[in-house]
Amino acid sequence: MAFTPYSKRLRELASTRGDQVALVVETPDATETYDFPTYDERVDAFASGMMDAGVKAGGAVIVCGPNSSATVFATAATWRLGAFSVVISARASAQDLAAYIEILGERYPRVTVVSDHLTPGAGAGHVPLDALHEGRCDREIVDHNPVPARAIPSGGTTGRSKLIVDPAPVGYSDEPMLLSPLGFDDVDSILVYGPLYHTAGGNLLHLAIAKGYRTVLMDRFDAMRAQHLIEKHAIEFLFAVPTHLQRWLNLGDGLRRDAFRTIRSMYHTAAYCPPALKERWLEFMGPERVWEA
Numbered sequence: 001m002a003f004t005p006y007s008k009r010l011r012e013l014a015s016t017r018g019d020q021v022a023l024v025v026e027t028p029d030a031t032e033t034y035d036f037p038t039y040d041e042r043v044d045a046f047a048s049g050m051m052d053a054g055v056k057a058g059g060a061v062i063v064c065g066p067n068s069s070a071t072v073f074a075t076a077a078t079w080r081l082g083a084f085s086v087v088i089s090a091r092a093s094a095q096d097l098a099a100y101i102e103i104l105g106e107r108y109p110r111v112t113v114v115s116d117h118l119t120p121g122a123g124a125g126h127v128p129l130d131a132l133h134e135g136r137c138d139r140e141i142v143d144h145n146p147v148p149a150r151a152i153p154s155g156g157t158t159g160r161s162k163l164i165v166d167p168a169p170v171g172y173s174d175e176p177m178l179l180s181p182l183g184f185d186d187v188d189s190i191l192v193y194g195p196l197y198h199t200a201g202g203n204l205l206h207l208a209i210a211k212g213y214r215t216v217l218m219d220r221f222d223a224m225r226a227q228h229l230i231e232k233h234a235i236e237f238l239f240a241v242p243t244h245l246q247r248w249l250n251l252g253d254g255l256r257r258d259a260f261r262t263i264r265s266m267y268h269t270a271a272y273c274p275p276a277l278k279e280r281w282l283e284f285m286g287p288e289r290v291w292e293a
Contacts, residue, residue: 005145006170007043007080011211014040022209025069026229027219032069034267039209042069044137046077053112053127057082057144060108062100063129064088064115067219070133071196072205074114077132079170082144084108086151086163087197094118099161100153145169152199166203172210187236187264189214191229193221195243200239200270208237218286223247224254238266242273245281260285267291 004012013022017036025032034042047055055061061078063085065071071087078085086100097113101124104111112125120126149170151163190208192215194201208215216233218226221244229235245268248255266281266289273292281290 002174003169004172004210005143005208006149006172006206007143007145009172010036010040010043010076010080011143013212017212019109020212021214023069023072024214024233025219026216026225027066028225034069036212039073040075041137043076043080044141045135045162045274046070046073046082046132047141048102048137048139049132049135050074050077050112050114051083051141054110054125055081055083055112056110057146058108059110059112060084060086060104062097062104062111062113062115062124063087064090064092064097064113064118065129065195065196067196067201067217069217070129072217074129074132074204075196076206079146079149080141080143082146083112084146084151086148086153088153089197089201090117091196092118096153100163103163135178137143145171150202152202153197169211170206184211184237184265187213189216189233189235189262190237190239191226191233191235192220192239193214193218193226194239194241197289200241204239213237221247223251227251227254227256227259230263234262236262236264238263240268241270242267242268242277243271244268245273245277249277249280255284257284263289264290265291267293269293 012035022039023034030158061083063074075085097118101111113120147169147187148165148167151165154162154164192205196202247253
């Protein structure tokens with residue numbers, strides 16, 4: 001198996017994909033577009049600012065931000081510097097943050113928080129997310145490959161904050177993977193609307209970028225806007241949960257079959273899908289394009 005760590009893969013894509021689009025961030029008011037060279041440059045800029053805040057290999061970083069380019073770049077910069085990443089909700093409380101700092105502090109010698117509205121206590125470093133977005137890089141950044149590289153926050157069934165560690169490295173492999181039978185290897189564009197602090201949202205976005213796909217990120221899911229963006233960007237792959245599927249159906253006559261014509265594979269999971277809902281989508285898209293796991 002040929003595996004390329006995420007940061008090295010970004011360097012490769014930046015040098016070979018020219019002006020091909022890597023990331024598009026869509027909000028109701030604006031569209032941000034980054035080609036692969038610019039994406040790699042922004043990751044370096046964030047890494048440089050985070051280095052100034054004390055982030056280095058063997059440490060941990062908590063990124064507290066919305067679905068935005070800044071959250072994406074801060075996460076990628078964390079891995080480039082060899083640190084362990086945790087993305088948490090922009091709506092997280094100071095109590096939530098303190099709990100995650102305590103958990104990470106048991107394993108990592110330094111924890112740094114990247115956030116605009118949450119400031120940690122004396123036990124952790126801090127750098128504002130907006131300040132990183134305004135920065136530039138004028139030094140060489142050495143690429144690292146932390147393993148493990150990330151964890152997903154969870155309240156679990158007890159309500160107590162915990163972290164679920166993903167033991168796998170982050171990067172690119174030319175071998176078949178979990179999503180390969182679902183058509184993920186046969187597309188070149190994807191729409192991500194799940195929160196970046198969830199497994200599906202965050203992991204899928206960085207996996208798609210490492211694959212070299214044009215990745216479109218929504219600030220949040222809205223059924224009508226998502227339908228518009230699928231059509232606007234000729235999206236070929238979707239990940240959904242039953243709630244998304246139902247919200248699209250709730251559009252009634254506003255749900256247009258032709259807007260989904262470019263979708264080659266729609267994969268849904270994470271919750272029980274009522275048979276009647278599944279039947280509607282099999283009829284709407286055709287069974288050859290709908291996958292469940």
